[in-house]
Structure formats: C-alpha cells, structure tokens
Amino acid sequence: MWFAMEQAQNVYELSDRLIKAISGWPPYPSPEDDIEDLINLGADVNRLHGTFLPLHCACMVSDAECIELLLEKGARVNDRDGYGRAAIHYAAERDPLCLELLLAHGADINAGDGNRDTALHWASFKNNIPCVKLLLQHGAIVDVKDFNNDTPLGWAARKGNLGVIKLLLNFVGHITIEITVAMPSEDGLITMEEIKAAQSVLSQSPLKVHRTPLMKQVTPIYPQIDPSVDLYLKLENMQTTGSFKIRGVANQMSNLPKEVMSGNRKLGFGISVTQALTSELKNVVDSLVEKEGHIYFHSFDDLALIAGYGSCALEVLDECSDPDIVLVCCGGGGLVSGIAAGIKLSGKDACRVYAVEPEGSRTMYESFKEGEPVSMSVKSVAAGLSPPFAGTLTYKHCRKFVEEVLLVSDTELIETMRTFYNTGLVVEPSGCAAMTALLYGKVPDVKNKKVVVVVTGGNVTIEEMSQMLH
Numbered sequence: 124m125w126f127a128m129e130q131a132q133n134v135y136e137l138s139d140r141l142i143k144a145i146s147g148w149p150p151y152p153s154p155e156d157d158i159e160d161l162i163n164l165g166a167d168v169n170r171l172h173g174t175f176l177p178l179h180c181a182c183m184v185s186d187a188e189c190i191e192l193l194l195e196k197g198a199r200v201n202d203r204d205g206y207g208r209a210a211i212h213y214a215a216e217r218d219p220l221c222l223e224l225l226l227a228h229g230a231d232i233n234a235g236d237g238n239r240d241t242a243l244h245w246a247s248f249k250n251n252i253p254c255v256k257l258l259l260q261h262g263a264i265v266d267v268k269d270f271n272n273d274t275p276l277g278w279a280a281r282k283g284n285l286g287v288i289k290l291l292l293n294f295v296g297h298i299t300i301e302i303t304v305a306m307p308s309e310d311g312l313i314t315m316e317e318i319k320a321a322q323s324v325l326s327q328s329p330l331k332v333h334r335t336p337l338m339k340q341v342t343p344i345y346p347q348i349d350p351s352v353d354l355y356l357k358l359e360n361m362q363t364t365g366s367f368k369i370r371g372v373a374n375q376m377s378n379l380p381k382e383v384m385s386g387n388r389k390l391g392f393g394i395s396v397t398q399a400l401t402s403e404l405k406n407v408v409d410s411l412v413e414k415e416g417h418i419y420f421h422s423f424d425d426l427a428l429i430a431g432y433g434s435c436a437l438e439v440l441d442e443c444s445d446p447d448i449v450l451v452c453c454g455g456g457g458l459v460s461g462i463a464a465g466i467k468l469s470g471k472d473a474c475r476v477y478a479v480e481p482e483g484s485r486t487m488y489e490s491f492k493e494g495e496p497v498s499m500s501v502k503s504v505a506a507g508l509s510p511p512f513a514g515t516l517t518y519k520h521c522r523k524f525v526e527e528v529l530l531v532s533d534t535e536l537i538e539t540m541r542t543f544y545n546t547g548l549v550v551e552p553s554g555c556a557a558m559t560a561l562l563y564g565k566v567p568d569v570k571n572k573k574v575v576v577v578v579t580g581g582n583v584t585i586e587e588m589s590q591m592l593h
C-alpha cells in the first residue's frame with residue numbers, strides 16, 4: 124500500500140517536472156531536467172497537469188524534437204486539455220513543422236476545441252499563412268462554424284489578415300459585403316451624420332463589433348487619483364480583437380468604392396511587401412493604388428476609419444452624458460480624432476478632449492508645435508502609439524476638436540500597466556497612455572471633474588507583460 128502511494132507520488136512529481144522542463148515558462152524556473160530522462164524514469168506523457176498536457180506544452184513552445192519524442196513515447200495525439208483544446212490547435216497557431224508532425228501522427232484536422240474552433244480557425248486568427256496552407260492541403264473544412272457561428276474567414280477578417288483571407292477565399296469562392304458610400308464633408312472633417320451612419324454599420328457588421336463596457340465611478344480603486352475626480356473607464360481592451368481598431372476597419376470595409384461592389388472592379392486580397400523610405404511611402408502607396416488598382420486602408424488617416432472611431436464617443440455619451448474631460452491614447456491620431464469629433468459634434472463644447480502620446484513618439488505634439496503634421500524618428504515601448512508621422516486628416520481633426528497633446532514617459536506607461544493589472548485589467552502599453560496622464564498628474568484642472576479614460580487595447584501576452592514588469 125505504502126509502496127503504491129509512494130510510486131503514485133513519484134509519477135506525479137516526475138510528470139510535474141516534465142511539464143516544467145518542456146515549457147520553461149515563467150513563473151517556473153528554467154528547466155534543468157532532461158525530458159527523455161524524466162520519461163524513462165516514469166513521468167506520464169499523457170498526464171493532464173493543471174490545465175495542460177505535455178504534448179500541448181511542446182506545441183506551445185514550438186519544439187518539434189520534443190513533440191517527436193513524446194509521440195514516440197506514447198503521447199496520445201488527440202487528447203484534450205482543460206480548455207478542450209487538442210495539441211493541433213496550439214501547433215496551428217504557431218508552427219507548420221509541429222503541425223505537420225501532428226498530422227503525420229493522425230491528429231484530427233477538423234476537431235473543434237471547447238468553443239468548436241478548429242485548427243483552421245486558430246491559424247487564420249493568428250495570421251499563420253504556412254499553417255493555413257498546410258491545413259487546407261490536408262483537407263481542413265473551410266466554412267466550419269464555431270459556437271458563435273464564426274468561420275475561419277470571419278476570424279481572419281476580424282484581424283484584417285489579408286493573406287489568410289485570400290487563401291480562404293480561394294476555397295470558399297465568394298464573399299458578400301454590404302456597402303454604403305460616405306460623402307466627405309465640405310471642410311474635409313467628418314460629420315455627425317457620418318459618425319451615426321458608422322454606428323449603424325457597426326451594429327450590423329459581420330465583424331461583430333461590441334458596445335464595450337463603461338466602468339463608472341471607479342476613482343476609489345485608484346488611490347493615486349484625487350478623490351474629487353469622478354473617473355470612468357471605457358474598456359476598449361474588451362472589444363473584439365482586443366482593441367478599438369475593429370470599429371474603424373468595419374466602417375472602412377463598408378465604404379469600399381462602388382465599382383468594387385458592383386463587380387466592375389475585382390476584389391482581391393494578398394500580401395506582397397514593397398519597401399519604401401518613410402518619406403516616399405505616400406508616393407509608393409499612391410502609385411500602387413493608381414497603377415495597380417489596389418485599395419488602401421490607412422491605419423489612422425482615413426475618414427471612414429475616424430467616423431467608425433466616433434461611435435466610441437457616442438457610446439460614452441449614452442452612459443455619461445456630460446463628461447468634463449476625455450483622455451485618449453494617440454498614435455497616428457485616428458482614434459482621438461474620431462472620439463473628439465463625436466464629443467464636440469454632439470454639442471459638448473465645454474468638454475476637454477486630450478490626446479496622450481509617449482514622450483519618445485510625440486508626432487502629434489510636435490505637429491501642434493509646428494503648425495503642420497510632422498514626421499520624425501520615434502521610439503517607445505508603446506508600439507501602437509509610434510507611427511513615425513502624424514496624419515494629415517488626423518492633424519486637421521485634432522486641431523479642430525482636441526484641446527492639447529499631453530506626454531507621458533515609457534516608465535510611467537509600464538507602471539500604469541502594473542496598476543491596471545493589479546486592479547484586474549489587462550492593458551497593453553499603448554492602451555495605458557490616457558490613464559497614465561491622469562495617474563501622473565499631467566492633466567490640467569481635474570479637481571471635481573468627471574473624467575473619461577479610454578482604455579484602448581489589451582493585446583499583450585503574459586510573457587511580454589512579465590518581461591516588462593519584472
């Protein structure tokens with residue numbers, strides 16, 4: 124009896140060490156155990172440890188050699204982990220070599236995970252073109268739907284993964300997009316009608332744009348903030364795809380040129396890389412559009428995109444009708460342009476909207492100083508806030524609707540990420556800028572004011588976060 128218990132304890136301990144040795148993730152110490160030795164000593168290659176299985180861990184770290192060894196030692200290729208996922212779901216996100224190994228050992232290519240998402244869903248979502256190709260070659264079903272009725276194409280579209288979209292379309296054959304064409308306003312700025320039209324487009328978009336939560340009266344959670352401030356957090360980190368961007372993209376897609384939709388111009392997707400100096404970028408893009416008929420979706424300097432972002436302001440005003448201050452993270456300036464326009468065009472003239480940029484990528488700040496949009500070299504931990512130039516349209520909108528540009532340091536951004544994390548919110552550095560300005564006293568005249576902070580994105584992995592917060 125004692126012997127049996129001791130033996131079970133031993134297998135448990137060895138299996139635990141096996142998982143740690145394979146994954147080597149934080150918070151585990153670096154693996155010193157030899158994987159093969161552990162298996163030979165009796166570690167169970169099919170033991171679910173916590174949430175994961177050894178084979179899944181090997182897929183997560185893309186270790187093809189380890190996958191081969193585990194399979195050789197009897198790991199079952201289609202076993203599920205605590206999330207209902209099989210090893211193939213992890214491999215499909217990451218590595219074609221690992222994926223191929225699993226397929227060669229009988230992995231079920233069309234198995235759905237706990238949410239009925241297949242390997243093709245995951246590869247499409249993660250923009251892993253080699254894995255998508257491999258799965259299609261091996262007969263993955265393309266129009267399979269998960270619990271939310273999402274197909275792999277839907278996932279790729281949500282993330283704007285054009286290369287994957289093209290591959291999938293070759294198999295599906297067609298796509299239907301509903302179109303409304305926005306008319307630019309006379310002064311080149313978006314109008315309230317366009318913002319409202321965008322809001323209606325988003326509410327019906329197949330890309331599943333959410334109305335995100337507005338956390339109300341949360342000042343007591345943040346003791347660093349003057350208690351007289353009435354703080355609201357607009358949680359765009361909980362938006363589909365983990366950031367506000369889908370609002371703009373969904374509206375851009377619904378504003379494609381008429382001839383595309385009428386079928387007179389072919390809609391194709393693809394990836395080819397053209398390198399250009401920043402100073403020549405615009406000319407190169409213009410020439411691709413003009414000579415080769417490409418459609419260009421600018422990632423911040425675009426009226427349809429800005430109107431889509433305006434929908435975020437309308438949602439805020441629905442629940443907090445008279446904010447005194449709205450703080451928005453700013454990169455190229457698309458988001459703050461849309462939100463500021465939405466606030467001001469709703470008649471909230473007294474509300475101050477501030478754009479917040481990192482000190483190391485202060486393009487809008489410098490543009491305000493220079494009186495025109497500038498280009499400059501940039502460096503910040505907040506990659507999303509670091510395009511090397513301010514947009515022409517965004518500059519124009521910011522001059523009209525934004526009070527001032529505030530600056531925060533990278534160290535402050537990281538500390539804000541920690542503060543958010545400690546209060547239960549996962550926010551990437553770019554999504555922290557607006558809150559940073561408030562936490563570090565950069566916003567003028569906040570006493571007794573109702574302040575809305577837009578938390579713009581949560582796309583950060585545990586590994587990236589632990590590296591930045593160490």
Ligand SMILES: Cc1ncc(COP(=O)(O)O)c(C=O)c1O
Nearest residue numbers: 454455456457458507553579580
């Ligand atoms: C999380 C996050 N916040 C804010 C921004 C800034 O948006 P914009 O370039 O429209 O100013 C970005 C841009 O990528 C982002 O990823």
